[in-house]
Amino acid sequence: MPRLAxxxxxxxxxxxxGRGIERKKIxxxxxxxxxxxxxxxxLAQEGAMEIYAWVLMPNHFHLLCKxxxxxxxxxxxxxxxxxxxxVRCHDSIK
Numbered sequence: 160m161p162r163l164a165x166x167x168x169x170x171x172x173x174x175x176x177g178r179g180i181e182r183k184k185i186x187x188x189x190x191x192x193x194x195x196x197x198x199x200x201x202l203a204q205e206g207a208m209e210i211y212a213w214v215l216m217p218n219h220f221h222l223l224c225k226x227x228x229x230x231x232x233x234x235x236x237x238x239x240x241x242x243x244x245x246v247r248c249h250d251s252i253k
Contacts, residue, residue: 167231172211175235178219186217195220198238207234 179185186192192215203210207229214221
């Protein structure tokens with residue numbers, strides 16, 4: 160049975176989790192982690208979301224946030240996209 164659609168309205172609190180495919184690392188260095196945090200910070204400063212907590216592990220992350228003027232899916236695409244590209248580049252170099 161398919162998963163129910165996520166409730167996404169301004170002011171809703173979300174526990175977001177993102178992970179690498181096949182448990183591969185998505186953060187390979189402190190630079191990767193800092194870049195991700197910088198993108199989350201930019202989203203918060205732009206008023207897209209309020210961020211209450213985050214945890215970054217090598218192969219996944221957890222984020223507790225409240226959406227504001229931008230849908231959650233759009234915000235997460237903006238925060239994750241460069242990380243995905245970086246990981247793909249690292250994988251292709253190996």
